[in-house]
Amino acid sequence: MKILAGILGALIVLIQYPLWLGKGSWLRVWDMDRQVEAQRSKNRQLETRNNALAAEVKDLKQGTEAIEERARYELGMIRGDEVFFQVAPDKNPR
Numbered sequence: 001m002k003i004l005a006g007i008l009g010a011l012i013v014l015i016q017y018p019l020w021l022g023k024g025s026w027l028r029v030w031d032m033d034r035q036v037e038a039q040r041s042k043n044r045q046l047e048t049r050n051n052a053l054a055a056e057v058k059d060l061k062q063g064t065e066a067i068e069e070r071a072r073y074e075l076g077m078i079r080g081d082e083v084f085f086q087v088a089p090d091k092n093p094r
Contacts, residue, residue: 020026059066071077078084 018025056066060070068079
């Protein structure tokens with residue numbers, strides 16, 4: 001009877017081996033789930049960035065306000081009806 005119990009115990013262990021350590025094991029599934037979640041998080045960040053870029057492209061194609069704003073901040077340009085004042089810093093701070 002003890003031999004039969006030992007054989008059954010060994011069979012149970014052999015059956016459990018692929019479940020825990022084999023090719024489709026729980027550990028591997030857990031690791032893949034973790035990788036999938038990390039990739040989903042990265043995809044959400046990239047999607048947000050892409051949406052912002054798409055909105056900026058749309059603004060640049062449709063309206064002049066976005067182009068004017070970029071010219072003002074990035075190139076320091078002004079409109080023809082504006083007056084530009086530049087304040088120079090004091091060379092001798094007190």
